[in-house]
Amino acid sequence: xxxxxxxxxxxxxxxxxxxxxxxxxxxxxxxxxxxxxxxxxxxxxxxxxxxxxxxxxxxxxxxxxxxxxxxxxxxxxxxxxxxxxxxxxxxxxxxxxxxxxxxxxxxxxxxxxxxxxxxxxxxxxxxxxxxxxxxxxxxxxxxxxxxxxxxxxxxxxxxxxxxxxxxxxxxxxxxxxxxxxxxxxxxxxxxxxxxxxxxxxxxxxxxxxxxxxxxxxxxxxxxxxxxxxxxxxxxxxxxxxxxxxxxxxxxxxxxxxxxxxxxxxxxxxxxxxxxxxxxxxxxxxxxxxxxxxxxxxxxxxxxxxxxxxxxxxxxxxxxxxxxxxxxxxxxxxxxxxxxxxxxxxxxxxxxxxxx
Amino acid sequence: xxxxxxxxxxxxxxxxxxxxxxxxxxxxxxxxxxxxxxxxxxxxxxxxxxxxxxxxxxxxxxxxxxxxxxxxxxxxxxxxxxxxxxxxxxxxxxxxxxxxxxxxxxxxxxxxxxxxxxxxxxxxxxxxxxxxxxxxxxxxxxxxxxxxxxxxxxxxxxxxxxxxxxxxxxxxxxxxxxxxxxxxxxxxxxxxxxxxxxxxxxxxxxxxxxxxxxxxxxxxxxxxxxxxxxxxxxxxxxxxxxxxxxxxxxxxxxxxxxxxxxxxxxxxxxxxxxxxxxxxxxxxxxxxxxxxxxxxxxxxxxxxxxxxxxxxxxxxxxxxxxxxxxxxxxxxxxxxxxxxxxxxxxxxxxxxxxxxxxxxxxxxxxxxxxxxxxxxxxxxxxxxxxxxxxxxxxxxxxxxxxxxxxxxxxxxxxxxxxxxxxxxxxxxxxxxxxxxxxxxxxxxxxxxxxxxxxxxxxxxxxxxxxxxxxxxxxxxxxxxxxxxxxxxxxxxxxxxxxxxxxxxxxxxxxxxxxxxxxxxxx
Numbered sequence: 001x002x003x004x005x006x007x008x009x010x011x012x013x014x015x016x017x018x019x020x021x022x023x024x025x026x027x028x029x030x031x032x033x034x035x036x037x038x039x040x041x042x043x044x045x046x047x048x049x050x051x052x053x054x055x056x057x058x059x060x061x062x063x064x065x066x067x068x069x070x071x072x073x074x075x076x077x078x079x080x081x082x083x084x085x086x087x088x089x090x091x092x093x094x095x096x097x098x099x100x101x102x103x104x105x106x107x108x109x110x111x112x113x114x115x116x117x118x119x120x121x122x123x124x125x126x127x128x129x130x131x132x133x134x135x136x137x138x139x140x141x142x143x144x145x146x147x148x149x150x151x152x153x154x155x156x157x158x159x160x161x162x163x164x165x166x167x168x169x170x171x172x173x174x175x176x177x178x179x180x181x182x183x184x185x186x187x188x189x190x191x192x193x194x195x196x197x198x199x200x201x202x203x204x205x206x207x208x209x210x211x212x213x214x215x216x217x218x219x220x221x222x223x224x225x226x227x228x229x230x231x232x233x234x235x236x237x238x239x240x241x242x243x244x245x246x247x248x249x250x251x252x253x254x255x256x257x258x259x260x261x262x263x264x265x266x267x268x269x270x271x272x273x274x275x276x277x278x279x280x281x282x283x284x285x286x287x288x289x290x291x292x293x294x295x296x297x298x299x300x301x302x303x304x305x306x307x308x309x310x311x312x313x314x315x316x317x318x319x320x321x322x323x324x325x326x327x328x329x330x331x332x333x334x335x336x337x338x339x340x341x342x343x344x345x346x347x348x349x350x351x352x353x354x355x
Numbered sequence: 356x357x358x359x360x361x362x363x364x365x366x367x368x369x370x371x372x373x374x375x376x377x378x379x380x381x382x383x384x385x386x387x388x389x390x391x392x393x394x395x396x397x398x399x400x401x402x403x404x405x406x407x408x409x410x411x412x413x414x415x416x417x418x419x420x421x422x423x424x425x426x427x428x429x430x431x432x433x434x435x436x437x438x439x440x441x442x443x444x445x446x447x448x449x450x451x452x453x454x455x456x457x458x459x460x461x462x463x464x465x466x467x468x469x470x471x472x473x474x475x476x477x478x479x480x481x482x483x484x485x486x487x488x489x490x491x492x493x494x495x496x497x498x499x500x501x502x503x504x505x506x507x508x509x510x511x512x513x514x515x516x517x518x519x520x521x522x523x524x525x526x527x528x529x530x531x532x533x534x535x536x537x538x539x540x541x542x543x544x545x546x547x548x549x550x551x552x553x554x555x556x557x558x559x560x561x562x563x564x565x566x567x568x569x570x571x572x573x574x575x576x577x578x579x580x581x582x583x584x585x586x587x588x589x590x591x592x593x594x595x596x597x598x599x600x601x602x603x604x605x606x607x608x609x610x611x612x613x614x615x616x617x618x619x620x621x622x623x624x625x626x627x628x629x630x631x632x633x634x635x636x637x638x639x640x641x642x643x644x645x646x647x648x649x650x651x652x653x654x655x656x657x658x659x660x661x662x663x664x665x666x667x668x669x670x671x672x673x674x675x676x677x678x679x680x681x682x683x684x685x686x687x688x689x690x691x692x693x694x695x696x697x698x699x700x701x702x703x704x705x706x707x708x709x710x711x712x713x714x715x716x717x718x719x720x721x722x723x724x725x726x727x728x729x730x731x732x733x734x735x736x737x738x739x740x741x742x743x744x745x746x747x748x749x750x751x752x753x754x755x756x757x758x759x760x761x762x763x764x765x766x767x768x769x770x771x772x773x774x775x776x777x778x779x780x781x782x783x784x785x786x787x788x789x790x791x792x793x794x795x796x797x798x799x800x801x802x803x804x805x806x807x808x809x810x811x812x813x814x815x816x817x818x819x820x821x822x823x824x825x826x827x828x829x830x831x832x833x834x835x836x837x838x839x840x841x842x843x844x845x846x847x848x849x850x851x852x853x854x855x856x857x858x859x860x861x862x863x864x865x866x867x868x869x870x871x872x873x874x875x876x877x
Contacts, residue, residue: 211731212724219721222710229669229707230722230775231693289712346762349754 020345023338027282027298027331034302038309045312052191058304059197060252062297064275065282066204067248069296070241072279075221075288076134076141078242081249081275083152084126085268088119088253090156093165093263095119096176111175120250126152127246131239149272156265165263183258193255200248205293217241221288277324278303281331302327363390363571366524366555367412372421374407381407383579384421389524391555394546396566398559398595399576400821405559408576409526412557413445414438444522446513446530454502459484461501462516487515492541507534514542525549526557531565543569561654561820562859563592575599596851600823615830616645618681619814620783625675627665635661636673637838643783643814648805650829651818653858658838659818660702663785667699668692679782693722696782700772700789702818708772709760716742716756718771723778745774750800766797773804784808786817790824802828822851836860
């Protein structure tokens, strides 16, 4: 929330302002540069087919990164999202293949919509567990979500003894044959998962900018004590951010299971790190209170475009990892510079007022 | 106790010392002599410059202009280490200890006793610590973790740390604020001992009886200027108070004459426990009328801030009842209390009052976003309008409301905090040290705002340790000490001496019996 949403009179134009604007738009500039580079270096990079495939890849990370942004802005961290992706995929697979068996010799079957609702409920529930551990039991977010990372992953493994649920084509009798559409279908030529990303992204940005809830998330991350003394219900805010992060992870679990028409319990391993990377690249401060949804989505695109582009160029996967690391560190270094320039500009403007 | 001046040579002196911070002058041309083998007491109100002067001597801060003379030679201390090498030790009011390390490790931190410069000689450190503790008559295990000790014991460790450095000059900044009467007695014996061995001691305290008992020389500071310096002979409490307050009154706002409304708030038998099995607040009852300014005077740790924390609902571990406009306050938590018309302006602006990285606008409206919200949608336009309106009304000097609040000066930051509270349309305003850390001009403005709000029918409870402030702003004054109300005065019957005496009840080391004063307000 660093830029101004209302223009105020008395904004002093200064030497720092042009530089500041450049620094603020850095992630976007990076994205343009990366796209330009690969469109020259890698043939077919700008073909429609490739762009569609690439954006499908990016969307998965972007969902997680949106949820992660709220968590980090509130001053926390959520390491469990990758495991929630795996667990939710397995729940979806189980429901498609077996339904729920109450043990009376018959089972309850669900249609696609119901399956999605149940899976999302599972993701949100794990998020609520995170929030419970953090707020009521006072466990540090890093440890609490590290714990649920293992719990969720282990549960996913237990659900199938580590095996894959194959052939998740659904059953027309139960109305679950449309499950594949989520991952494979499209509307107006654009994949369903991208439409979902647009909706979730706009929703999250709206929450962040135009609702008290969003403002409270920033306040809690900036100074929890002051927020509490101002009447912000800190516990509720934390429940929201972790549950929302769980919601985003559940969506990714559903989309991957649908795309692959299978659910594997190891799906989503280390996804949380990519999500954190995208958020940080987009200007989210790990110490809380600062970050934007738009920046995070652009950050996710930079990471996604970078890795897909390097694959197309035939760069080794090992080099890709090194390059990703360099990009993330560079982003944070530039972010520090932006903070310094911004503080200087504000102080200059204040000093110009006279004492 | 007082001996001729020749017996106490001047060890260190400041000549024409001036210290300027951005926006405020903390010390103005002070001339201070520190006498060896004697206790030099230093007294003054909060913000008078006592701590700044000691920080200069201890090498924490450097003078903007002026000279520091040690044993006849001009010196300049670049750091506390530098000062320590010259034999100057300081015990800060805020303890500088590592709670995760042992007592012995704390005492010898960065001066570890080693074998061959590598291996820490723990046995030797332990032994020396034991010797120090014996001298201080405290039975503290050298291997105990400092974090496990009581605050009073931690203060002893801090004193031991200075003793271990063989300081020739020892500065004690409010050393007794966390000590019990018995512990104070021991400390005084140690001070006598040190004095006899020629150590020059600077002793800062707000407790007048202590000063008169332990001091040989006294220096009084007011607004960065020394207003009195002499040997302790003939000095009594009225003398000290006179020099602390002075004749020239600060620029307080003229009172706006208005009648009080009906009772708007009442507290009944509020008691809150502290972490060490005692009580922060004991059986406090008072009432407040609309349009009335109630001042709560007391020393640090008297339970004033804790009382406000109970009222605003940040603390929930208290017993007792609150009533707003006659109706019992059942809402738990800060949000519920704000909704009932209570607002708090916290003591520590930086950590409790503001979210530093958010903008001025976002800080101002944090408590009152619902006023701009329909359903879930927040009107940024109406928010910006309200913020602009408050910036004008409170005369906050800002370049743009979108700048981070941390770019403002202390006084302007305080106005942002007050605006935040006022935006919730409170009926009762709680202000904890509203003038702390802001310059005189901003203070006067804050006081004017308080007067105006009271005239508009707001009930204000404000906490301060500034005598002059409480005397000139309050319609009624409550004095707290040790968690209890130890005095209540109407505006016309309050005197400085009476307030100071009431605020020291339960602290005077000589009193061994339980100093109970049950004249609770009504």
